[in-house]
Amino acid sequence: MTSIDVLDLTKEYGTTRAVDGLTFSVEPGRVTGFLGPNGAGKSTTLRLALGLDRPTSGSALIGGRAYGTYAEPLRTVGALLDPQAAHGARTARDHLRALAVSNRIPARRVEEVLEQAGIAAVAKRRVKTFSLGMRQRLGIAAALLGDPEVVMLDESSNGLDPEGIIWIRELMRELARAGRTVLVSSHLMNETATFADHLVVLGRGRLLADTSMPDFIAAHSARRVHVRTTDPARLRTALTRAGHAVTLDDGRLLVDGATAADVGALAAREGVPVLQLADEQASLEDAYLALTAREAEFTGTSTSLQEA
Numbered sequence: 001m002t003s004i005d006v007l008d009l010t011k012e013y014g015t016t017r018a019v020d021g022l023t024f025s026v027e028p029g030r031v032t033g034f035l036g037p038n039g040a041g042k043s044t045t046l047r048l049a050l051g052l053d054r055p056t057s058g059s060a061l062i063g064g065r066a067y068g069t070y071a072e073p074l075r076t077v078g079a080l081l082d083p084q085a086a087h088g089a090r091t092a093r094d095h096l097r098a099l100a101v102s103n104r105i106p107a108r109r110v111e112e113v114l115e116q117a118g119i120a121a122v123a124k125r126r127v128k129t130f131s132l133g134m135r136q137r138l139g140i141a142a143a144l145l146g147d148p149e150v151v152m153l154d155e156s157s158n159g160l161d162p163e164g165i166i167w168i169r170e171l172m173r174e175l176a177r178a179g180r181t182v183l184v185s186s187h188l189m190n191e192t193a194t195f196a197d198h199l200v201v202l203g204r205g206r207l208l209a210d211t212s213m214p215d216f217i218a219a220h221s222a223r224r225v226h227v228r229t230t231d232p233a234r235l236r237t238a239l240t241r242a243g244h245a246v247t248l249d250d251g252r253l254l255v256d257g258a259t260a261a262d263v264g265a266l267a268a269r270e271g272v273p274v275l276q277l278a279d280e281q282a283s284l285e286d287a288y289l290a291l292t293a294r295e296a297e298f299t300g301t302s303t304s305l306q307e308a
């Protein structure tokens with residue numbers, strides 16, 4: 001089994017410390033979401049792990065070895081960092097064939113990954129005619145070419161349409177189920193929550209969280225439920241009696257400190273018909289933004305509109 005082990009990793013560019021004493025491990029058999037605001041150091045960490053840049057100090061090893069020591073690295077690590085990296089004048093098939101030859105990967109794998117990435121029909125087209133989403137699919141095909149134990153994707157859903165986003169999400173889950181090590185960077189907590197088992201969160205090059213997805217949700221979700229019923233007054237009384245803080249908002253009840261399951265069970269006991277029942281959705285993204293807010297390198301300022 002092949003893990004990614006980042007140990008006390010630091011990278012400085014002039015006076016900018018892009019990665020700052022970072023330590024974490026990415027384990028096989030699960031999808032690890034790699035989160036952080038712009039400039040947090042995600043891409044730098046991935047580049048260091050892939051030997052595309054040298055650390056100032058510390059290490060980022062794959063399967064206990066530096067990437068550069070693998071003779072045929074694509075057979076161990078598949079990575080997509082920059083979908084624009086493929087040579088524009090080449091066809092998609094030729095791009096993949098050149099990669100396959102350099103790593104002694106059989107030519108039939110090229111046809112398999114073209115199919116798997118949904119670009120077999122455009123395999124003869126030059127890459128420069130590809131949309132961003134098609135380039136992204138080509139990059140993923142290249143990452144899968146060597147049937148690697150470790151898959152690293154930077155902004156995996158970049159440019160993909162909704163069907164493509166579902167496809168990549170299922171692909172990542174499938175790779176993890178098959179025991180691969182999958183690391184996927186993103187800016188978006190809600191999106192990451194749809195596919196990640198584990199989270200590593202960075203801010204200004206430092207580790208802010210290294211936790212399982214369920215633990216992050218349990219620790220940070222504001223427990224608040226929205227409920228609509230035919231008899232809000234009666235349900236409100238019952239909820240208040242059970243110790244919940246309840247407010248009435250435009251005909252629906254907002255219940256703090258409860259889950260949808262709590263409120264549903266109580267409504268059933270009271271015999272109050274429920275028309276709509278939901279846990280508050282935005283809280284996870286809010287928790288992530290709160291965690292990273294102080295660490296964001298580039299934060300926009302909002303200017304309120306002046307009334308004329």
Ligand SMILES: Nc1ncnc2c1ncn2[C@@H]1O[C@H](COP(=O)(O)OP(=O)(O)OP(=O)(O)O)[C@@H](O)[C@H]1O
Pocket residue numbers: 013016017018019036037038039040041042043044045187297
């Ligand atoms: N080659 C470079 N030369 C100088 N500074 C760099 C270089 N690469 C990255 N940096 C700086 O290092 C910091 C971390 O950048 P990095 O691209 O790793 O962040 P990121 O988390 O991937 O951000 P994003 O989500 O915007 O891609 C930033 O301040 C960036 O400007």
